[in-house]
Amino acid sequence: xxxxxxxxxxxEELVAFVGEVPSPIWVDRDVLTSxxxxxLREEGLNVTNFTPEPASEPDVSVIRMHxxxxxxxxxx
Numbered sequence: 001x002x003x004x005x006x007x008x009x010x011x012e013e014l015v016a017f018v019g020e021v022p023s024p025i026w027v028d029r030d031v032l033t034s035x036x037x038x039x040l041r042e043e044g045l046n047v048t049n050f051t052p053e054p055a056s057e058p059d060v061s062v063i064r065m066h067x068x069x070x071x072x073x074x075x076x
Contacts, residue, residue, distance in 0.1 A: 002067045004050070004060060005031055010075035026050045026063055 003025045005011045011031050015021055024046035032040075032049070040047045050062070060072050 001071045001073055002026065002063060004058060004063055004072060004074045006058065006075045007031060014075070021045055021047075024048070024067065 001022075003014065003022045004027075005014060005025060006028045008031050011027060021040060023044075026048045027037075027050060029049065029051050032047075037047050037049055048066075058074050060074060063072055064070075
């Protein structure tokens with residue numbers, strides 16, 4: 001399962017629910033700091049900083065290209 005997180009609050013709630021940062025995870029810009037992303041990657045997690053302008057409705061087509069046939073969990 002691939003996780004797509006759109007807000008800091010959603011990220012914090014997901015981590016609290018799962019008990020750890022899930023991987024792979026895609027986050028919208030400004031959800032995590034550069035230092036946080038670096039640290040998570042150094043820990044071996046697959047983290048993608050999704051940089052397009054946030055839209056009212058998420059477009060998961062790019063994520064689907066990178067993770068075909070995977071279930072994509074999207075913060076709503």
